[in-house]
Amino acid sequence: MEPTQNVTEFILLGLCHNEMLQPVCFVFFVLLYIATVLGNLLIIVTVKNSQYLKSPMYFFLSYLSFVDMFFSSVTAPTLIVDFFVERKTISFDGCIAQLFVFHFFGCTETFLLTMMAYDRYIAICKPLHYTTIMTGCVCGSLVMASWVGGFVHSIVQTLLTIQLPFCGPNEIDHYFCDVHPLLKLACTDTYRVGIMVIANTGMISLICFVVLVVSYIIILVSLRTRSSEGRCKALSTCASHIAVVIIFFGPLIFMYLRPSTTFSEDKMVTVFYTIITPILNPLIHTLRNEEVKNGALIILIWIIWEFSLLM
Template sequence: MEHRNSTKVTEFVLLGLSQTQGVQLFLLGLFLLFYSLILPANVLIILTINGDPHLGSPMYFFLASLAFLDICYCSVTPPRMLADFFSCRKAISYGACMAQLFFLHFLGAAEMFLLIAMAFDRYMAICKPLHYATVVNRGVCWALVVASWIGGLIHSIIQFVFIAPLPFCGPNKLDNFFCDIPQVIKLACTDTYILEFIIFCTSGLATCICFLLLLISYGVLLVRLRASSPNGKSKVASTCVTHIMIVFVMFGPAIYLYCRPFRSFPMDKVVAVFHTVVFPLMNPMIYTLRNREILSAMKRLLGRSGLWKGK
């Protein structure tokens, strides 16, 4: 293992989204407005589902878990990004960079596994309706959510074990607004060809496989619905379509970022913003806006608190 020099990197310099002050101020205002609207909406989704007995089905339990997980995921990189808008030199310590990378993949993988759990829930509800209440009970729901978190933790540990021992001896500039594997690995002062292939298999290829399996499973469910009784078919089909939208929103940017060679491309920062900032908070919103039961429950909750005076 050959080092470029003997200097050990203790911090990384983040180049951010833009070097122009005017653009930075515009992005700061835009992201603050986005968070001030969407983040409370996600909290409202959780409070509504947990506080309304009409939303006690496993489907809504998983949706509340998804909203909570997305809030956690959006607490990893955006706060640092917003703070860096006020800083002339956007530096992050080596330890903070590794922590950011670890939690980013931990929570991202946990969400991926949670989407698989949600697909299993829809399969049981549509294909095994007589056994649904028995099989997908509250204990099983909790087990699936915990398994999602554990799966995300294992995935992140695997990535971290490969990245943490890498020697960094300069340069130390990351062309991004957060620490992630594709940018960090390029700064290592050693040959990373084999390591890049391993991470591609454990992260990128795994993401692609899960994405395809989810699309196939929901495709089968939609075909199954066409051959079933028309009673309630429209509502169930709408739910499946919503899940497919969330799968595309979640996996699309991830596939773009991790299922390719670790080189810089013009759209990297734009896709990274949507992947880490915008889309995670939008996932539960996509579901909520297409679900009348949740909207009605929200109105009842806000009505009891005096914040809604509609009928």
């Protein structure tokens, strides 16, 4: 007899169980989330309003910041509120919705980072053809493909999960709804579903990472023939993107390119790429890029000036 679906809500066990540390964690993650939203929003406004940041690289960067802002917003508010909620519950429908949105923005970011590597490859390896290849139409199509790819991936993940029966227990050993913790609660054998999750999320992450690594190897090899000044400028531009790729894909591959098992380190690894990485992206790109830094400074001065006038 097939198990029936009788779970209407899940109980999230959360991130921190130490009552003494919960206020500290609350303040830390609130500040981190505010900085993430404001930092990424600053980059979006800077790129949109600066006449010097109109190249495809900044076009992709603004969309990356947009995705980061919402990717963090999927999990951070829930985590923050749950520090002071004794019984951390989420409805079944809410859990599935969170799963869908989380994977939608996460996979979209994966594809966007890959598109940004392609942009850098064309800019450095084929500079004479850059403007004819990376047209506004092409850039828009690449961003749209990232959104569509993220949507398709997320639909698959959601359908794989929602067709499973959940008849109890209903405690998720995590601070949000994700595939691996939910598979542990299913009242059926989830081996095949786990393999499909690896084939879906894990292989997408691995393939994109390999493409990124190969792209940057080709770029670094091509830089040997450049002048010292050109080499330094290209390396400075690529270094920020390589740093983002490493800190994003490392935890992602660890989490999803493995069987559907959970480890004690999973929560902290997840915190890193869902909450820490979205704030590192604007910091890395801003601090290592003089054009973005100067543009952001102008926007900040304008905001402060406008605010002082209102006061």
